[in-house]
Amino acid sequence: xxxxxxxxxxxxxxxxxxxxxxxxxxxxxxxxxxxxxxxxxxxxxxxxxxxxxxxxxxxxxxxxxxxxxxxxxxxxxxxxxxxxxxxxxxxxxxxxxxxxxxxxxxxxxxxxxxxxxxxxxxxxxxxxxxxxxxxxxxxxxxxxxxxxxxxxxxxxxxxxxxxxxxxxxxxxxxxxxxxxxxxxxxxxxxxxxxxxxxxxxxxxxxxxxxxxxxxxxxxxxxxxxxxxxxxxxxxxxxxxxx
Amino acid sequence: xxxxxxxxxxxxxxxxxxxxxxxxxxxxxxxxxxxxxxxxxxxxxxxxxxxxxxxxxxxxxxxxxxxxxxxxxxxxxxxxxxxxxxxxxxxxxxxxxxxxxxxxxxxxxxxxxxxxxxxxxxxxxxxxxxxxxxxxxxxxxxxxxxxxxxxxxxxxxxxxxxxxxxxxxxxxxxxxxxxxxxxxxxxxxxxxxxxxxxxxxxxxxxxxxxxxxxxxxxxxxxxxxxxxxxxxxxxxxxxxxxxxxxxxxxxxxxxxxxxxxxxxxxxxxxxxxxxxxxxxxxxxxxxxxxxxxxxxxxxxxxxxxxxxxxxxxxxxxxxxxxxxxxxxxxxxxxxxxxxxxxxxxxxxxxxxxxx
Numbered sequence: 001x002x003x004x005x006x007x008x009x010x011x012x013x014x015x016x017x018x019x020x021x022x023x024x025x026x027x028x029x030x031x032x033x034x035x036x037x038x039x040x041x042x043x044x045x046x047x048x049x050x051x052x053x054x055x056x057x058x059x060x061x062x063x064x065x066x067x068x069x070x071x072x073x074x075x076x077x078x079x080x081x082x083x084x085x086x087x088x089x090x091x092x093x094x095x096x097x098x099x100x101x102x103x104x105x106x107x108x109x110x111x112x113x114x115x116x117x118x119x120x121x122x123x124x125x126x127x128x129x130x131x132x133x134x135x136x137x138x139x140x141x142x143x144x145x146x147x148x149x150x151x152x153x154x155x156x157x158x159x160x161x162x163x164x165x166x167x168x169x170x171x172x173x174x175x176x177x178x179x180x181x182x183x184x185x186x187x188x189x190x191x192x193x194x195x196x197x198x199x200x201x202x203x204x205x206x207x208x209x210x211x212x213x214x215x216x217x218x219x220x221x222x223x224x225x226x227x228x229x230x231x232x233x234x235x236x237x238x239x240x241x242x
Numbered sequence: 243x244x245x246x247x248x249x250x251x252x253x254x255x256x257x258x259x260x261x262x263x264x265x266x267x268x269x270x271x272x273x274x275x276x277x278x279x280x281x282x283x284x285x286x287x288x289x290x291x292x293x294x295x296x297x298x299x300x301x302x303x304x305x306x307x308x309x310x311x312x313x314x315x316x317x318x319x320x321x322x323x324x325x326x327x328x329x330x331x332x333x334x335x336x337x338x339x340x341x342x343x344x345x346x347x348x349x350x351x352x353x354x355x356x357x358x359x360x361x362x363x364x365x366x367x368x369x370x371x372x373x374x375x376x377x378x379x380x381x382x383x384x385x386x387x388x389x390x391x392x393x394x395x396x397x398x399x400x401x402x403x404x405x406x407x408x409x410x411x412x413x414x415x416x417x418x419x420x421x422x423x424x425x426x427x428x429x430x431x432x433x434x435x436x437x438x439x440x441x442x443x444x445x446x447x448x449x450x451x452x453x454x455x456x457x458x459x460x461x462x463x464x465x466x467x468x469x470x471x472x473x474x475x476x477x478x479x480x481x482x483x484x485x486x487x488x489x490x491x492x493x494x495x496x497x498x499x500x501x502x503x504x505x506x507x508x509x510x511x512x513x514x515x516x517x518x519x520x521x522x523x524x525x526x527x528x529x530x531x532x533x534x535x536x537x538x539x540x541x542x543x544x545x546x547x548x549x550x551x552x553x554x555x556x557x558x559x560x561x562x563x564x565x566x567x568x569x570x571x572x573x574x575x576x577x578x579x580x581x582x583x584x585x586x587x588x589x590x591x592x593x594x595x596x597x
Contacts, residue, residue: 008430011510012538014480016430021475035267050266050478052502057478059266062513062539063546134269135476135502138378142476142502178269179378196269198368198380204268 001027001054005034005078007071010057013047015067017074018055023144027054028132029086032209037077037084046070051208052133053142089241091128091211094176094191096167097222098124102190105155109169109186112152121216123147124188128211128241129174139178139196139204143212146174158184165191167214189214192226193236211241244310244361244399248392249343252304257363257382257394258497259295262371266501272481273373273381276354276456276497276520279416279545280318284358286552287315287335287408294362294397295372297388299355301523303346304388306357308338312396313360313406319352319418319521334409352418352521361397377457377498414548420526421447422518425533425541426484426509431474434506435486439467443484443508444530448492452524456498458485459519461528465490468506476504482511482519484530492530494519512538514545 001020008016017034020027034056035049045065050057060070098121099106110117129143136142146169154170159182162168166177168185177183178196191214195205206212217225228234258281261274275281275298285294297304303321316323316332323330324345330336338344346355365372365383374382383392432440448461472488479485479502483495487505494511495503496519511519512533522528 009427009510009535010430010478010480010507011427011482012513012535012542014478016477018477023475048264048266050501052477053475055477057480059480062542066539067535133476133502134267135478136269136500138265138268138270138375138380140269181377196378198378201369202268203265203270203369207268 001030005074007067007074008055009067012062014057014059015070016055016057020054023053023132025130025144028130028208030081031056032086033081033084034074034077036086037081038074040084041073041077043073046073052135086209089210090206091213091239091241092206093213093215093237093239094167094193094195095217095222095225096125096189096191096214097217097219098167098189100219102163102166102219103188105168105186106188109150109152109188113150115149120150120188123150124169124174125214125216128213131206131208131210131212133208134204137178137181137196138198141175141195141206141212143174146172148172152186154184154186156184158182162187163190165193167191190222192222192229194229205236243364244312244396246359246394246396247307247309248304248388248390248394249307250305250345250390251388251392252299252346253302254300255304255388256298256374256376256386257295257365257372257388258298258374259293259372261373261497262369262375262381265369266478269501270369271375271377271498271501273375273456274371274497275356275373277318277356277517279514279517279549280354280356280520281358282549283333283410283552284315284317284356285362286549287317287333287410288313288358288360289399289406289408290358290360290362294358295365295382296356296358296363299346299357301349301353303355305343305345306394307343308340311340312338312399314338314344315358315408316355317358317410318355320350321352321355322347322350323355333415335407353523354520359396361399364395364397375498408552410552411548414551416517416521418521420523422522422526422528423531424515424518424528425512425531425538426482426515427512427535427538428509428532429507430477430510431506432508434468434470434472434474435508436467436469439469439486439490440508442466443486443492444532447527447529450522450524450526450528454522454524456496458496458499459494459522461492461494463491466492466508472506473504474506476502479503479507480510482513482516483507484509484511496520512541514538514541 006018048059131141162183167189170185258275261272368381379385446464448463
């Protein structure tokens with residue numbers, strides 16, 4: 001991680017505050033600390049903050065502030081990062097039905113890894129994954145920490161339609177498809193949980209800095225949960241991260 | 243409640259405002275009008291706030307029936323707007339009678355027209371905006387483009403009972419051609435490109451491909467060389483970011499872009515030139531021209547002055563009840579009855595003459 005932030009011009013309405021060029025928890029935490037520090041200040045010209053792996057994009061109103069003024073604000077906020085308390089991260093449990101019709105690539109991942117499918121499931125569900133950032137599509141989490149043992153590369157030809165809730169792997173990434181979309185990930189399971197819901201505010205179950213844990217579930221249990229979600233009677237299991 | 247009936251949805255007509263702000267950190271795209279200048283102008287022409295929702299009309303326009311009388315303004319591309327079969331003026335307020343049908347006879351220039359009605363389109367606000375995100379199916383009218391049989395609800399009129407007439411100064415009306423010069427500021431990853439790559443980017447014509455849409459404008463042309471890799475650790479995107487992946491072709495990210503991306507961005511189109519891309523069609527040619535941030539901001543302030551000029555003067559025809567006001571000058575020049583006063587009023591301010 002770089003000691004001082006670099007500022008990169010991103011047009012006339014945004015500036016990138018960059019801390020490094022690698023994916024690691026310390027750099028990511030720094031980005032989220034800066035975002036929290038800036039949010040507390042409520043500067044009138046700052047419109048939106050978007051944290052990513054190792055940089056924070058600061059969207060501003062150029063009719064109210066200049067990029068230079070934004071940089072000054074950021075440098076001031078950086079002096080006080082030690083005073084910022086991030087909210088305690090949550091661990092959101094994602095009930096997942098592995099394999100079968102909804103996890104058509106589970107066998108391929110097992111073959112690639114040289115281990116039985118059950119072990120792929122045990123490895124995938126055996127740890128909490130940090131949400132480094134969200135992007136690509138509404139509600140889509142970029143998760144860190146997938147075991148290299150099951151980090152199979154993505155399909156060379158993407159599927160034209162991946163069902164909503166599909167749980168997949170693409171090299172070092174694992175994640176959940178928040179809507180039906182084309183996709184090239186290896187699909188190993190399915191969750192009925194709606195990780196994006198435009199009628200809620202916030203519209204997501206977790207955000208950058210939280211953790212996800214995939215919990216193996218039978219397809220029957222998953223379908224029951226789907227019915228409860230549709231009826232509005234299901235709530236996710238959320239714990240504090242230790 | 244005032245409503246508009248959709249008789250034909252046109253090619254791709256969606257409800258848009260200026261976009262969804264504050265949710266990009268959840269991966270929610272900003273969406274909103276591709277040509278924000280045209281939508282803001284249309285809203286101001288009918289007395290709406292800048293944040294009101296209007297229609298973005300793409301290439302082949304819809305057919306709408308106004309159930310109650312109202313005011314409209316059509317801006318952006320000239321797709322041949324007509325009321326009850328008679329052409330109407332663009333970039334100015336037009337009064338519509340109850341039962342009248344607004345349609346589009348065919349494209350003459352540009353790609354996207356904007357239609358604002360007084361009171362704005364009153365679809366539900368989703369995550370702070372009425373813009374349509376067709377990718378995810380939220381916002382706007384049921385998260386999709388309009389179809390025959392749809393009914394649009396309108397909000398309360400700002401000036402109920404009074405017909406207000408406004409117009410954009412003729413000299414401020416943009417012209418849409420097939421060859422555009424688009425200004426950019428360099429960054430955020432201009433350092434990832436070889437000198438030759440940067441020169442190629444600025445020195446060559448790029449042709450818009452048919453794969454262009456609300457997510458991004460794709461271009462064909464001389465390949466832009468990277469120094470090493472086209473990939474970066476995913477970071478944030480902005481409207482107008484010029485992304486260059488390994489194939490060396492530029493893609494300008496537009497309204498429905500993903501909020502983050504893993505490809506190098508050589509430059510970003512300045513805000514005041516976004517409309518040039520919003521109005522370009524496949525086959526149109528673009529040259530990128532470099533400017534600095536100060537120039538971009540100066541141009542932004544000048545554009546605000548153009549939009550502010552719409553608000554003054556406003557000629558209120560308080561003697562004419564809305565039902566009897568029709569667009570008496572449809573198809574003809576500014577000298578038609580009722581509009582002459584407005585043209586004189588604008589000329590008398592002397593605006594535009596000194597510039």
